[in-house]
Amino acid sequence: MGRCRTDSLNARTPSRLISACYRHSGDLSDRGYFNPQSQMSTSWLAQRTSEFDSSGIRKVFDLAAKMTDPINLSIGQPDFAVPDAIKEAAIEAIRADKNGYSVTQGIPELQQALQARIDAEYGHADRRVLVTSGTSGALVLAMLSLIDPGDEVICFDPYFVMYPTLVGMVGGRPVMVDTYPDFRIDIEKVAAAITPRTKMILLNSPANPTGVVATEDEIKSLAGLAAKHNLALLSDEIYRDFSYEASPTSPATFNDQTIVVDGFSKTYGVTGWRLGWIHGPSAIIDKLTMLQQYTFVCAPHPLQHAALAALETDMSDHITNYKKRRDLLAQGLHNAGYEFTPPGGAFYVYPKVPSGKGTATEFVTHAIENQLLVIPGNIFSRRDTHFRISYAASTETIERGLEVLRQIGPQ
Numbered sequence: 001m002g003r004c005r006t007d008s009l010n011a012r013t014p015s016r017l018i019s020a021c022y023r024h025s026g027d028l029s030d031r032g033y034f035n036p037q038s039q040m041s042t043s044w045l046a047q048r049t050s051e052f053d054s055s056g057i058r059k060v061f062d063l064a065a066k067m068t069d070p071i072n073l074s075i076g077q078p079d080f081a082v083p084d085a086i087k088e089a090a091i092e093a094i095r096a097d098k099n100g101y102s103v104t105q106g107i108p109e110l111q112q113a114l115q116a117r118i119d120a121e122y123g124h125a126d127r128r129v130l131v132t133s134g135t136s137g138a139l140v141l142a143m144l145s146l147i148d149p150g151d152e153v154i155c156f157d158p159y160f161v162m163y164p165t166l167v168g169m170v171g172g173r174p175v176m177v178d179t180y181p182d183f184r185i186d187i188e189k190v191a192a193a194i195t196p197r198t199k200m201i202l203l204n205s206p207a208n209p210t211g212v213v214a215t216e217d218e219i220k221s222l223a224g225l226a227a228k229h230n231l232a233l234l235s236d237e238i239y240r241d242f243s244y245e246a247s248p249t250s251p252a253t254f255n256d257q258t259i260v261v262d263g264f265s266k267t268y269g270v271t272g273w274r275l276g277w278i279h280g281p282s283a284i285i286d287k288l289t290m291l292q293q294y295t296f297v298c299a300p301h302p303l304q305h306a307a308l309a310a311l312e313t314d315m316s317d318h319i320t321n322y323k324k325r326r327d328l329l330a331q332g333l334h335n336a337g338y339e340f341t342p343p344g345g346a347f348y349v350y351p352k353v354p355s356g357k358g359t360a361t362e363f364v365t366h367a368i369e370n371q372l373l374v375i376p377g378n379i380f381s382r383r384d385t386h387f388r389i390s391y392a393a394s395t396e397t398i399e400r401g402l403e404v405l406r407q408i409g410p411q
């Protein structure tokens with residue numbers, strides 16, 4: 001049978017013919033080759049995809065999909081509307097035909113605005129910023145640029161879901177430092193986890209999923225430890241604006257080699273816009289910029305103009321509102337007898353499953369049977385003993401959630 005030459009296909013070739021052609025290439029019979037087990041395509045998957053496992057969270061969302069009126073306290077994004085000035089800036093940029101690629105490093109106005117803030121805060125001569133496709137984009141670039149196969153990355157357990165997968169994806173090995181029961185950083189434990197293969201410490205404060213904000217002492221000693229052992233310290237500060245007691249400290253204050261990732265997603269409620277930034281020593285940022293050129297190309301261009309408007313927008317009312325919701329949820333959980341570390345930031349609480357109520361997966365399954373959607377701890381941890389509640393929801397939803405938690409909670 002003759003091979004189908006793809007270079008002879010053109011825009012007028014009917015799509016049915018194209019798919020038939022592809023089905024027949026390298027074929028065994030006139031009817032085409034259909035592998036009944038679909039084994040052929042799965043054998044193409046690269047080894048690194050074995051790192052990807054979303055079965056736990058998928059199970060939760062599969063259950064949720066069957067619910068008619070869920071009390072949803074599982075969401076990891078703000079529930080407030082994007083302020084009009086920011087929306088208008090995005091619309092205006094699209095109307096003004098700012099829809100092509102931007103320069104890789106970000107439009108100069110945004111880059112300069114971010115750089116001015118960073119310079120004012122740290123005053124480091126060699127600190128440079130790159131605008132990225134979300135904080136996630138910045139994390140991907142950082143991992144690809146800094147982690148070699150076999151390198152170890154110290155992460156704190158519980159962790160943001162992406163971390164171990166990203167580390168594994170580039171051939172690195174996540175080394176977990178357990179922070180239970182109070183989710184504080186024990187510097188002795190971190191020091192004990194350092195080996196000759198350690199390349200990076202990955203910090204997230206305020207933290208997802210615990211809501212815990214690291215103290216200045218914790219941050220300072222971590223920054224010192226990274227400097228002493230010549231380790232890259234990557235600080236994910238995406239929840240920095242959601243800090244309810246005091247402004248959180250960045251390790252970059254104490255260690256000028258710290259690499260910081262941050263983003264617009266949470267502060268301005270624009271998770272779908274995919275806008276973030278990364279700042280650090282210029283030699284590192286230069287490499288990341290090159291890598292961005294060959295991967296993401298640039299952050300969404302018209303939205304970078306809207307990001308400029310975002311930087312001018314005061315979000316403090318929303319933050320105050322979230323603080324009230326935190327207090328409402330924390331008080332309700334306390335009254336119901338749940339054990340949890342008081343959260344100082346982000347928009348999550350991470351209570352312990354009451355004794356006698358099984359694993360977090362079992363407890364959350366029970367909560368879901370009662371219409372309440374929360375996330376079991378094994379999504380964020382090697383342990384399955386806690387569950388994440390998000391208070392990025394209306395007070396009415398939080399009250400309804402608390403009602404269920406009272407019913408199924410400690411006796």
Ligand SMILES: Cc1ncc(COP(=O)(O)O)c(C=O)c1O
Binds near residue numbers: 207262274275
């Ligand atoms: C700790 C943490 N880092 C990064 C991200 C990703 O943020 P972005 O939307 O900017 O990619 C999230 C989102 O949930 C997060 O919780």
